[in-house]
Amino acid sequence: MEAKTYTKRENARRAGVAAGVPAELVGITVHKDGDEVRFGWETLEAPAAPEMTTATPEVVAPKVSRVEQNGVRRPKEGGLCAAVWAWLDAHPGATVKEAKAAAPDHGWNVNNVACEFYAWRKFNGLSGRQAAAG
Numbered sequence: 001m002e003a004k005t006y007t008k009r010e011n012a013r014r015a016g017v018a019a020g021v022p023a024e025l026v027g028i029t030v031h032k033d034g035d036e037v038r039f040g041w042e043t044l045e046a047p048a049a050p051e052m053t054t055a056t057p058e059v060v061a062p063k064v065s066r067v068e069q070n071g072v073r074r075p076k077e078g079g080l081c082a083a084v085w086a087w088l089d090a091h092p093g094a095t096v097k098e099a100k101a102a103a104p105d106h107g108w109n110v111n112n113v114a115c116e117f118y119a120w121r122k123f124n125g126l127s128g129r130q131a132a133a134g
């Protein structure tokens with residue numbers, strides 16, 4: 001008896017499920033005859049249960065929640081974005097021009113500094129033009 005084949009993979013999978021095989025255990029077979037391609041199905045073996053080992057479990061670092069204000073999250077420590085924010089925290093009256101001018105000295109991308117500048121302002125609730133210092 002020849003195995004029944006189907007014109008589409010979906011139909012072969014559907015037939016396997018209809019035969020009572022769980023969907024995750026239906027394997028699709030491909031049958032080529034010249035230019036014609038048909039699909040069949042077969043039952044796969046269930047994966048073996050993992051063996052219990054006495055190895056120590058992996059230690060997962062706790063997820064650090066970042067501060068969020070005004071819909072903006074503060075960047076996590078250690079990155080370049082956090083370095084820009086630290087500089088802006090130290091120079092709260094700085095303009096975007098001054099922040100961009102400081103970028104080459106610290107190895108920052110000028111365009112990223114501008115993006116971080118405006119995100120920092122939104123985070124701190126600053127909007128509009130600021131009064132000139134001096």
